């Protein structure tokens with residue numbers, strides 16, 4: 001028996017600015033703490049401490065906005081003042097507080113993580129000001145820290161769509177929201193994350209991110225690599241979208257069945273970050289409107305429900321160590337109508 005459930009939604013807001021097409025998800029900045037002021041040896045005066053460069057998380061803020069505030073992407077805090085007759089303790093240099101979007105991870109140029117800002121108002125010092133001059137450093141103020149840093153933004157969306165290219169992720173996002181992702185029958189149509197907001201009649205909202213397709217070997221930077229998976233780390237739910245008819249990247253590549261794609265996605269997620277396997281996940285089996293789709297589904301239903309039993313059949317390099325925990329699988333046809341999304345369930 002087939003049940004059809006229509007998900008109701010009403011008009012969707014325009015996506016926030018940072019989710020529109022000019023969206024960037026990483027930014028490099030040069031930051032320098034202010035130098036400490038010199039001390040005054042005659043009176044034992046201490047130079048003012050140099051100011052720090054600090055990042056402050058702000059919701060609904062875009063990385064692009066940082067570029068418009070700091071056009072040359074160089075942020076240098078104020079120097080501490082020298083100690084004088086009138087100010088024996090030199091006046092400290094002012095720190096600069098740079099607003100950044102919530103969900104930022106900060107790295108140094110050599111890839112070392114400085115910290116993360118995951119909640120609005122959280123602060124992180126990325127360049128400390130130099131100490132003022134005093135008796136122990138010859139009364140000479142020290143230079144502030146200098147870094148070239150990379151801000152890496154992880155989107156915050158409720159649901160992340162993950163799958164191989166061509167599985168229908170963009171079609172599903174378009175059917176559920178007013179997002180207008182590019183849809184085409186060739187792989188890698190999606191080259192950057194798209195976000196759609198689904199608004200329900202009771203005004204609840206769900207944001208859904210469509211990520212560029214993964215392929216086997218994404219961990220070795222094949223295709224678009226793993227770089228977009230960082231956006232799934234912050235989602236509450238992962239929707240694994242797979243094509244019931246399987247997937248073949250090109251005639252030179254091996255054909256992968258629907259089950260293969262689930263196992264291989266499991267493996268790629270594990271290679272990126274094993275903790276993703278604990279995230280609540282639903283498998284969406286798409287293209288159920290195509291020929292023999294239901295017959296195929298009947299034959300693989302048991303395997304989907306017991307996916308770890310299939311692992312043995314795969315060579316070691318493709319075999320996941322741990323299965324994804326999925327709550328359920330939903331056979332759907334994302335293409336069924338512009339504004340209709342059908343969840344088709346067998347009993």
Ligand SMILES: Nc1nc2c(ncn2[C@@H]2O[C@H](COP(=O)(O)OP(=O)(O)OP(=O)(O)O)[C@@H](O)[C@H]2O)c(=O)[nH]1
Nearest residue numbers: 165166167168169170171185188189190213334335
């Ligand atoms: N028959 C059928 N075709 C579908 C369905 N959903 C998507 N397609 C088609 O599959 C092709 C790929 O769809 P996309 O939505 O671009 O797939 P994607 O997963 O976003 O692909 P990438 O951008 O490469 O990651 C398009 O030609 C769609 O029209 C479906 O439910 N049924």
